[in-house]
Amino acid sequence: MEYSKSLERLKTIMDELRESCPWDKKQTIHSLSPQTLEEIYELTDVITNEDWKGIKEELGDLLLHIVFYSKIGAEQGQFTLGDVIEGVCNKLVNRHPHIYSFVTVEDEKDVKQNWERIKQKEGKKSILSGIPQTMPALTKALRLQEKTKMVGFEWENTEQVKDKVDEELKELEAAISTENQKDIEDEFGDVLFALINYARFIKIDPERALEQTNKKFIRRFQAIEEMASAQGTSVHDMTLQEMDALWNKVKESEKMTK
Numbered sequence: 001m002e003y004s005k006s007l008e009r010l011k012t013i014m015d016e017l018r019e020s021c022p023w024d025k026k027q028t029i030h031s032l033s034p035q036t037l038e039e040i041y042e043l044t045d046v047i048t049n050e051d052w053k054g055i056k057e058e059l060g061d062l063l064l065h066i067v068f069y070s071k072i073g074a075e076q077g078q079f080t081l082g083d084v085i086e087g088v089c090n091k092l093v094n095r096h097p098h099i100y101s102f103v104t105v106e107d108e109k110d111v112k113q114n115w116e117r118i119k120q121k122e123g124k125k126s127i128l129s130g131i132p133q134t135m136p137a138l139t140k141a142l143r144l145q146e147k148t149k150m151v152g153f154e155w156e157n158t159e160q161v162k163d164k165v166d167e168e169l170k171e172l173e174a175a176i177s178t179e180n181q182k183d184i185e186d187e188f189g190d191v192l193f194a195l196i197n198y199a200r201f202i203k204i205d206p207e208r209a210l211e212q213t214n215k216k217f218i219r220r221f222q223a224i225e226e227m228a229s230a231q232g233t234s235v236h237d238m239t240l241q242e243m244d245a246l247w248n249k250v251k252e253s254e255k256m257t258k
Contacts, residue, residue: 158201
């Protein structure tokens with residue numbers, strides 16, 4: 001196959017589906033939106049697992065959605081797929097003056113700072129304005145911190161961030177003692193925000209770290225369920241102490257297989 005013709009083939013298929021398929025004819029930008037979000041989560045899953053075959057497949061699904069939105073945009077007289085591609089090309093050239101113009105940069109930090117300055121010139125009123133309001137809270141906190149870092153709003157070292165975590169934990173404990181649920185929630189949010197900051201400083205992606213822990217928890221608890229079943233019982237009929245004993249067995253088994 002001549003891969004240079006693949007995009008045109010996909011566009012042609014999209015045209016045919018939009019013309020002839022009852023389901024595809026019915027779709028709007030609004031009906032596609034939750035499905036697009038699902039595709040992004042599926043892509044994130046396979047990236048986390050470093051499943052390259054899955055990544056290729058999910059990227060194809062996401063590309064289909066981009067072509068689909070562009071088809072609807074063309075029908076509405078708003079834009080075409082060519083406009084979408086040309087727009088991002090122009091944006092990349094404009095925001096990389098160190099490649100396509102005469103600006104000099106020393107490192108990645110300079111590149112990011114230039115990027116933010118250019119966005120401001122393009123009409124962004126705040127360096128935080130490009131962060132989607134609907135972005136999951138953990139990821140949003142990370143992006144907020146990364147954005148403000150670009151203008152120097154940043155701790156100097158890891159120890160300072162660790163001290164901030166300890167400070168926020170103490171404030172949470174004080175709020176818990178008041179039994180004021182609103183204050184407890186506020187302080188718990190501050191603890192999470194500080195921990196995400198700490199993750200950045202120790203070079204950890206907090207989203208990836210938490211997802212790995214989620215997967216570990218699922219794996220271990222499902223192992224408990226299997227062990228309980230092998231013993232002729234169910235987790236529904238076990239005490240916490242009995243389940244905890246099986247949990248420890250699973251942990252020890254994992255250590256032995258490492």
